[in-house]
Amino acid sequence: xxxxxxxxxxxxxxxxxxxxxxxxxxxxxxxxxxxxxxxxxxxxxxxxxxxxxxxxxxxxxxxxxxxxxxxxxxxxxxxxxxxxxxxxxxxxxxxxxxxxxxxxxxxxxxxxxxxxxxxxxxxxxxxxxxxxxxxxxxxxxxxxxxxxxxxxxxxxxxxxxxxxxxxxxxxxxxxxxxxxxxxxxxxxxxxxxxxxxxxxxxxxxxxxxxxxxxxxxxxxxxxxxxxxxxxxxxxxxxxxxxxxxxxxxx
Amino acid sequence: xxxxxxxxxxxxxxxxxxxxxxxxxxxxxxxxxxxxxxxxxxxxxxxxxxxxxxxxxxxxxxxxxxxxxxxxxxxxxxxxxxxxxxxxxxxxxxxxxxxxxxxxxxxxxxxxxxxxxxxxxxxxxxxxxxxxxxxxxxxxxxxxxxxxxxxxxxxxxxxxxxxxxxxxxxxxxxxxxxxxxxxxxxxxxxxxxxxxxxxxxxxxxxxxxxxxxxxxxxxxxxxxxxxxxxxxxxxxxxxxxxxxxxxxxxxxxxxxxxxxxxxxxxxxxxxxxxxxxxxxxxxxxxxxxxxxxxxxxxxxxxxxxxxxxxxx
Numbered sequence: 079x080x081x082x083x084x085x086x087x088x089x090x091x092x093x094x095x096x097x098x099x100x101x102x103x104x105x106x107x108x109x110x111x112x113x114x115x116x117x118x119x120x121x122x123x124x125x126x127x128x129x130x131x132x133x134x135x136x137x138x139x140x141x142x143x144x145x146x147x148x149x150x151x152x153x154x155x156x157x158x159x160x161x162x163x164x165x166x167x168x169x170x171x172x173x174x175x176x177x178x179x180x181x182x183x184x185x186x187x188x189x190x191x192x193x194x195x196x197x198x199x200x201x202x203x204x205x206x207x208x209x210x211x212x213x214x215x216x217x218x219x220x221x222x223x224x225x226x227x228x229x230x231x232x233x234x235x236x237x238x239x240x241x242x243x244x245x246x247x248x249x250x251x252x253x254x255x256x257x258x259x260x261x262x263x264x265x266x267x268x269x270x271x272x273x274x275x276x277x278x279x280x281x282x283x284x285x286x287x288x289x290x291x292x293x294x295x296x297x298x299x300x301x302x303x304x305x306x307x308x309x310x311x312x313x314x315x316x317x318x319x320x321x322x323x324x325x326x327x328x
Numbered sequence: 329x330x331x332x333x334x335x336x337x338x339x340x341x342x343x344x345x346x347x348x349x350x351x352x353x354x355x356x357x358x359x360x361x362x363x364x365x366x367x368x369x370x371x372x373x374x375x376x377x378x379x380x381x382x383x384x385x386x387x388x389x390x391x392x393x394x395x396x397x398x399x400x401x402x403x404x405x406x407x408x409x410x411x412x413x414x415x416x417x418x419x420x421x422x423x424x425x426x427x428x429x430x431x432x433x434x435x436x437x438x439x440x441x442x443x444x445x446x447x448x449x450x451x452x453x454x455x456x457x458x459x460x461x462x463x464x465x466x467x468x469x470x471x472x473x474x475x476x477x478x479x480x481x482x483x484x485x486x487x488x489x490x491x492x493x494x495x496x497x498x499x500x501x502x503x504x505x506x507x508x509x510x511x512x513x514x515x516x517x518x519x520x521x522x523x524x525x526x527x528x529x530x531x532x533x534x535x536x537x538x539x540x541x542x543x544x545x546x547x548x549x550x551x552x553x554x555x556x557x558x559x560x561x562x563x564x565x566x567x568x569x570x571x572x573x574x575x576x577x578x579x580x581x582x583x584x585x586x587x588x589x590x591x592x593x594x595x596x597x598x599x600x601x602x603x604x605x606x607x608x609x610x611x612x613x614x615x616x617x618x619x620x621x622x623x624x625x626x627x628x629x630x631x632x633x634x635x636x637x638x639x640x
Contacts, residue, residue, distance in 0.1 A: 112585030112627040120635045121391035122398060125433055129376060129391060132429045136420055205420050211450060273510065 140202035145306040147316035151194040153187045153238075156231070156246075156324045160190055161238030163318035164207075164302065169240040171301040172214055172270035175294040180216055181257045182241030183270040184227070186280045189298075190238075199306065199316060208299040212272035218290040221263035226284040228254065236280070239323065247327040272298050362492045362620075364541065365404040366612045367397060369411045370577030371445065371604035373418030374430055378634045379605070386637025388606040390433045393632055396609060397437055404613075406491035409438055410498065412577035413445030413547035416459075418605065426451055431462035439465045441487055443500030443545040444472065445577060452513045453477050468500035468545060471525040476516035486529055488537050494620050497533030500545045501526055501564060503578060522548060522559055523567045530570040540620040541572050549578040550587075550601055565589035565597040572622060573612065576601040586612065586627050602629050 151160040169183035192206045219227075228244060228251045231237040245253040254261035266289060272279075273293070278286045306316065378389035401407055411434065416427045427448075434442070444467055448456060457478055460467075470485040486499035501522040505514045526544065533539040544564065552558040561576040569591045582603040589597045602610040611628040 113629075114584050114631070115628050116631045116633055117396050118633045118635050119392050119395045119399075121389060122394035123391075125391035125394045125436055128432060128436060129429065132421065132425060133377070136424055139424060140420060202420070205423070209418075211417070211423070 140200060140205065142201050143198045144201060144204075144303065145199040145310045145316050147194050147196055147199050149317070150196045151316070151318055153190050153193070155187070155235035156326070157238060157320055158187070159318045159320060160193055161185065161187060162240070162320065162323070163194070163316065164190060165238045165240040166318075167305040168214070168298070168301055169270055171296070171305055172216065172294060175214065175296050175301075176216055176270075176292070179257075179268075180241075180270050181267040182239055184242075184275065185238050185272070186236045186275065186282075187238060188236060188280055189272065189274070194316060201303065204299060204302050204306070208302060210272075210274065210298070212274045212298045214270060214294040214296050214298055214301060215273050215276045216292040216294065217269050217271060217276055217285065217288040219267050219269055219285075219288055221261070221265050221267070223284055223287050224256075224261065224267055224269075225263060227282070230282065230284075234281075243323045243325075245325040245327060253325075270294075362494060362616045362618075363404070363406060364491055364494060364496065364614045364616065365400065365407045366543065366573070366575075366610075366614070367400065367407060367409045368575045368600070368602065368610040368612075369393070369606060369608075370547075370575065370601055370610075371414040371580050372411070372430070372606045373414055373447070373604060374416060374422035374427070375419060375605040376421045376429060376433070377419075378632075378637070379607075384605070384607055386634050388632055389634055390430075390437070390606060392634050393606055393609060394433070394437045396630065396632055400611070401438075406494070408440050408489060408491065408496065408498070408543075410543070410545055410575055411439060411442035412545045412575050412601070413443045413500075413502070414447045414577055414604075415442065415445070417447040417450045422450075426455055427459035428462045431459055435462065435464035440489060441466050441468050441498050441500075441545065443468050443547055444483075444502055445547040446503055446505065446508045449505070449509045449513045453479055453515050453517070457482070468498060469502050470499050470529040471520040471522045472502050473518040473520055476518070479517075485525075486533060486537075488533070488539060494541060494616055495537065495539045497530075497537055497539035497542045498545060499526070499529045499533065499542075500547075502547050503549065504559065522546075522564060526564060526568045526571070530568060534570045540616065541614065541622055542570055544571050544574045546574050546576045547578050548576070550576050550581045550583075550599065551579070561599050561601075562587075562589055565591060565599055567592065569593045569595070571597050572614075573597070574599045575610070580604040582608070582629075584629055598625070600627065607631065 151163050153160045165183050165185050173180050190207060232246055232251050241257050243255045244251050256267055275282050276285055375388050376390050378392060379385050379387050415430050416422050421429055466487055467483045468486055469483050474480050486497055489496045504519050530542055533542050546561050549560050551560045551562045561574050565574055566589055576599055581601045583601050586598040586600040591597050600610050602608040609630045611630060612625055614625045615623045617623050
């Protein structure tokens with residue numbers, strides 16, 4: 079309703095602009111004038127013809143159903159149905175691309191743009207979830223860098239991990255395990271992550287301290303699409319619950 | 329549908345004729361002044377179609393922009409259509425077709441020139457090389473050196489357009505790649521100091537090329553609050569003599585009117601930028617004296633709204 083009212087305003091404005099056009103637009107010695115205008119227009123039919131075959135191919139791709147989700151997966155702080163589903167599959171696919179085990183994987187919730195809807199899941203849904211062309215990399219991190227990452231997690235609560243579990247008690251991070259073993263600050267760990275976060279994006283500047291970077295040559299989105307299609311081939315639906323990877327003790 | 333379009337076409341033609349017969353010719357006859365109409369976009373980010381949701385619902389769209397530009401071309405004699413970069417990346421059209429459609433549509437609209445944004449490197453130098461044959465307009469850059477890359481010789485530092493006898497020099501300046509574009513995507517491209525290269529290029533345009541008006545297409549970004557010494561349009565304007573207008577991009581800034589800065593010689597430089605995603609078309613009309621000196625200007629930021637969205 080309010081949208082229609084807004085549109086009425088636009089039509090009025092357009093009319094004003096139209097009426098305004100009949101006056102001499104640029105008299106000599108015009109004073110400098112800046113206006114904001116709204117133009118309401120039909121699309122140009124010649125350009126629509128050029129767009130048409132591309133749009134048809136694109137729509138066919140984007141509307142292709144690749145899986146079925148038992149319920150809506152949404153994002154949230156520390157861990158979430160969407161975050162756990164995505165980062166668990168990223169760890170699995172990264173290990174497959176890497177050809178050897180990786181200790182853990184990380185994504186931030188800012189990088190997961192929309193929920194996975196309940197019911198049919200299309201290629202388009204995954205493009206909305208992950209519109210960026212971020213690529214997967216494997217970082218080798220010192221124990222001290224992992225500590226900084228966990229401090230960041232406790233403070234901002236915007237990380238989602240696979241292969242790394244911890245308890246937050248009184249604002250302190252404890253009982254940390256990586257790949258099922260207690261965390262050792264003197265050890266180095268491998269972590270799968272997007273090249274965006276690896277480059278210090280989303281205020282994770284300390285990730286730039288990594289001891290090594292290995293490019294997997296695959297996109298984050300590509301890994302999600304592949305994994306869901308593989309699930310569907312196996313007759314599995316998309317499903318994920320929260321678990322005890324992060325425990326908060328009040 | 330068709331008859332409606334015809335009606336609009338006729339009204340536009342009629343309006344154009346009215347303007348020609350009434351005011352403009354009279355004005356030309358009396359003062360011999362001339363007008364240049366500069367239309368511009370920046371950061372269109374592969375928004376081929378209008379937005380279908382969110383606060384920009386119904387806005388933008390390349391076919392919609394084309395209709396507006398056609399209308400203006402009927403009304404105005406001397407039109408320049410320019411883009412300040414980041415044509416690529418933002419919708420699946422780019423992921424699937426690599427920018428080919430964006431370039432085709434811009435060519436169809438009659439873009440005269442564009443410059444390169446950082447996202448135009450998103451498919452690497454080969455991705456850009458592959459899309460480039462679909463662009464029937466030049467890309468201008470004076471401070472990216474592609475000599476050691478496969479794109480050597482594909483770009484111009486500047487181009488001179490002659491409109492109604494007025495010589496307009498257009499050149500491009502571009503943002504530092506380091507930290508913004510992944511290295512594998514820009515390869516051996518070298519970034520040169522924009523101020524130094526702009527000074528050199530403007531000297532050429534004002535000298536040998538005898539330009540009356542100089543436009544810089546910039547993808548440097550308007551300004552950076554958190555890092556005021558970072559190269560930007562405002563610093564470019566303050567450090568280079570001889571530019572009349574900077575058409576900017578990168579920072580996705582919605583300016584409702586151009587900013588005015590002062591060049592080292594005390595002359596005014598206009599800077600404009602109209603947001604992103606093709607939501608707006610920028611328009612600057614410049615009146616020239618009979619000696620081809622720019623006199624007055626007027627500007628408009630035109631928000632494009634698809635007709636069918638009025639009723640839905």
